Amino acid sequence: MSQKADTELITHQMFxxxxxxxxxxxxxxxxxxxxxxxxxxxxxxxxxxNRFRCPPSPVCxxxxxxxxxxxxxxxVGPRGTVIGFSVVEQSFxxxxxxxxLEVPIGVGxxxxxxxxxxxxxxxxxxxxxxxxxxxxxxxVFKPREQRQANIFDILYFKTIx
Amino acid sequence: xxxxxxxxxxxQTCHTSRRPDVNDGELINEAVNNALADAQLKIKDIDTVxxxxxxxxxxxxxxxxxxxxxxxxxxxxGFKMNTGGTVGTLTFISGCYCVSSGLSDVSIVIGWEKHDxxxxxxxxxxxxxxxxxxxxxxxxxxxxxxxxxNYMNRTGCRLEHAAMVRAQASENASRNPNAHLRDRxxxxxxxxxxxxxxxxxxxxxxxxxxxxxxIVLASEAKAKRISKKxxxxxxxxxxxGEYNGNHYHNQFDLPGFPRTTTQMMAGKKLxxxxxxxxxxxxxxxxxxxxxxxxxxxxxxxxxxxCGEGEGWKMVEKGMTARDGVFPVxxxxxxxxxxxxxxxxxxxxxxxxxxxxxxxxxxxxxxxxRQALVSGFGGAFWTDLMLLSKSLD
Numbered sequence: 180m181s182q183k184a185d186t187e188l189i190t191h192q193m194f195x196x197x198x199x200x201x202x203x204x205x206x207x208x209x210x211x212x213x214x215x216x217x218x219x220x221x222x223x224x225x226x227x228x229n230r231f232r233c234p235p236s237p238v239c240x241x242x243x244x245x246x247x248x249x250x251x252x253x254x255v256g257p258r259g260t261v262i263g264f265s266v267v268e269q270s271f272x273x274x275x276x277x278x279x280l281e282v283p284i285g286v287g288x289x290x291x292x293x294x295x296x297x298x299x300x301x302x303x304x305x306x307x308x309x310x311x312x313x314x315x316x317x318x319v320f321k322p323r324e325q326r327q328a329n330i331f332d333i334l335y336f337k338t339i340x
Numbered sequence: 341x342x343x344x345x346x347x348x349x350x351x352q353t354c355h356t357s358r359r360p361d362v363n364d365g366e367l368i369n370e371a372v373n374n375a376l377a378d379a380q381l382k383i384k385d386i387d388t389v390x391x392x393x394x395x396x397x398x399x400x401x402x403x404x405x406x407x408x409x410x411x412x413x414x415x416x417x418g419f420k421m422n423t424g425g426t427v428g429t430l431t432f433i434s435g436c437y438c439v440s441s442g443l444s445d446v447s448i449v450i451g452w453e454k455h456d457x458x459x460x461x462x463x464x465x466x467x468x469x470x471x472x473x474x475x476x477x478x479x480x481x482x483x484x485x486x487x488x489x490n491y492m493n494r495t496g497c498r499l500e501h502a503a504m505v506r507a508q509a510s511e512n513a514s515r516n517p518n519a520h521l522r523d524r525x526x527x528x529x530x531x532x533x534x535x536x537x538x539x540x541x542x543x544x545x546x547x548x549x550x551x552x553x554x555i556v557l558a559s560e561a562k563a564k565r566i567s568k569k570x571x572x573x574x575x576x577x578x579x580x581g582e583y584n585g586n587h588y589h590n591q592f593d594l595p596g597f598p599r600t601t602t603q604m605m606a607g608k609k610l611x612x613x614x615x616x617x618x619x620x621x622x623x624x625x626x627x628x629x630x631x632x633x634x635x636x637x638x639x640x641x642x643x644x645x646c647g648e649g650e651g652w653k654m655v656e657k658g659m660t661a662r663d664g665v666f667p668v669x670x671x672x673x674x675x676x677x678x679x680x681x682x683x684x685x686x687x688x689x690x691x692x693x694x695x696x697x698x699x700x701x702x703x704x705x706x707x708x709r710q711a712l713v714s715g716f717g718g719a720f721w722t723d724l725m726l727l728s729k730s731l732d
Binding site: 273 | 596
């Protein structure tokens with residue numbers, strides 16, 4: 180064998196492109212439909228330990244109690260307070276699209292007005308020096324005809340005074 | 341535990357960013373052979389084989405089937421773990437269950453990952469609920485960034501302290517021949533690294549490594565015959581959190597609902613039931629699963645090692661250094677070496693080496709009688725293990 184053959188390392192490659200179609204479930208599905216149809220954000224409450232969930236959940240993760248049915252859901256937001264944030268500066272391959280993420284992206288944990296519950300979503304602001312915990316923000320929805328019962332029916336949360 | 345369990349063999353590969361010279365099986369086989377050699381056993385002496393990694397990282401479904409020849413599983417009991425960051429520790433804990441139940445006398449647990457084969461952050465991202473969480477998820481990194489900022493807000497910790505943690509880790513890793521990132525960095529070097537996602541820069545987050553780690557576990561009767569320096573598993577605990585992918589609600593104080601992490605729950609229970617009231621004295625080393633620089637400080641507090649807001653002060657005072665009064669991750673930790681499926685297994689192995697006095701250049705200066713080991717992963721889940729030199 181030649182020296183090159185001795186040191187040559189062979190790799191074998193695979194590129195996955197696999198279609199999936201996930202059921203969103205009765206509660207998350209109804210939450211997404213409300214984003215599309217009414218432009219409203221809903222949360223629900225555990226009648227046992229009083230924890231809220233947004234999007235609403237059928238079962239409490241803390242005490243495993245059945246949470247409030249659809250008729251008792253309460254509207255929260257669209258305004259809220261940033262309690263945690265980051266700005267993503269480095270791109271990576273997004274597994275759901277197969278494309279690289281466009282950066283920078285502001286991400287916030289938003290304590291929504293109306294209930295002690297938070298939602299993770301994009302922030303319009305992408306300069307980390309201009310984002311502070313305690314900052315007030317408001318959800319900006321897509322125009323009604325463009326909404327698709329998708330979490331991005333809310334475009335982002337914009338900074339308000 | 342019903343039957344006492346001891347670590348009687350430890351084997352690691354060295355860790356690096358790429359190993360194109362071996363396939364997954366060849367990598368694992370190195371660790372298995374090293375652990376069997378350390379225990380002075382042959383594969384026929386093992387009755388249970390448990391392996392662990394994340395299938396999606398390498399793109400091999402059911403890889404324990406494909407790897408049976410290399411793990412030595414033929415004709416033996418065993419199963420496969422696949423639980424994210426905790427996979428390494430949960431693989432170890434599963435081995436403990438098999439022995440402590442009395443169904444197995446000698447088991448081998450193998451954690452491994454070959455991150456040079458697939459897009460790790462993209463794969464981790466698929467853990468999140470696809471409809472509402474995944475669009476915002478950046479692997480494990482976004483959660484780390486959010487709780488790091490929160491830690492600074494809550495306690496007054498600054499970026500400099502995270503840099504001190506990383507500089508200390510680099511000093512430790514430079515002494516550990518099996519560590520991946522072994523270059524030494526100053527606090528200034530760390531602060532000057534490229535931003536990945538605020539407030540975490542490239543040196544404040546763990547790398548993606550290639551490596552495997554195997555541990556041989558034995559029952560009390562067998563362990564005393566096999567090993568002159570058995571390391572006893574005094575206790576272990578696993579705590580899952582509620583799913584928090586969308587809002588990390590247990591990581592933040594919400595009105596009326598204070599922050600409650602799985603580290604808090606695990607630490608409280610484990611320390612309490614082992615009657616540990618002065619952890620800084622009663623535990624001599626902590627090999628922590630520390631995937632980013634801030635959490636090493638934050639989780640010292642959450643585990644109950646020190647009070648809230650004292651973690652960064654411990655670092656500032658040099659208490660967590662290898663030769664400090666409470667060394668944390670003297671191996672260099674996950675911050676310097678992270679083959680996810682073996683990150684937890686390596687923590688256990690490194691803590692056991694400290695108890696045996698076999699850690700070489702990165703041996704701590706304290707006399708180690710008890711060691712704490714943590715695993716982290718999934719939806720902020722925690723494994724916590726207490727290892728001991730003696731059976732008392």
